Amino acid sequence: MGRKLQGYRRWPALKVADLPPDTHQIVEIDGRSIGLFNVKGNYRAVLNVCPHELAPVCRGYVRGTTLDSPPGEFRWGREGEILACPWHQWEFDLLTGACLVDKRRLRLFPIEIEDDTIYVLLRPGRQGGS
Numbered sequence: 239m240g241r242k243l244q245g246y247r248r249w250p251a252l253k254v255a256d257l258p259p260d261t262h263q264i265v266e267i268d269g270r271s272i273g274l275f276n277v278k279g280n281y282r283a284v285l286n287v288c289p290h291e292l293a294p295v296c297r298g299y300v301r302g303t304t305l306d307s308p309p310g311e312f313r314w315g316r317e318g319e320i321l322a323c324p325w326h327q328w329e330f331d332l333l334t335g336a337c338l339v340d341k342r343r344l345r346l347f348p349i350e351i352e353d354d355t356i357y358v359l360l361r362p363g364r365q366g367g368s
């Protein structure tokens with residue numbers, strides 16, 4: 239089990255078997271919609287609110303993105319690591335929460351895995367925050 243985080247409450251979210259690599263699910267926890275992603279074996283819990291204009295970002299598309307490329311070339315990469323918002327297609331790095339086109343970020347929540355369960359850690363009473 240991971241370290242104890244002061245002030246957080248641990249919520250059981252999913253069984254590990256229900257979130258195989260390269261899949262995601264949206265769950266409701268304590269009144270918050272949260273996307274759980276398995277990014278090549280790395281689990282992430284993402285508040286289902288886009289920092290641009292509040293779309294349900296976790297209903298977007300998990301894909302790759304264009305990489306730095308010399309003029310005249312088009313290189314695609316990072317397949318399965320990028321979440322594109324369904325409204326305006328802003329791209330977010332699922333591993334860090336960083337937006338690829340802006341300084342705003344996805345809100346990520348801490349996760350713990352114990353036995354066969356994925357737990358999300360939330361601070362009580364803070365809607366939308368961690």
Ligand code: FES
Binds near residue numbers: 291292293323328
């Ligand atoms: S609301 Fe997500 S990119 Fe605009």
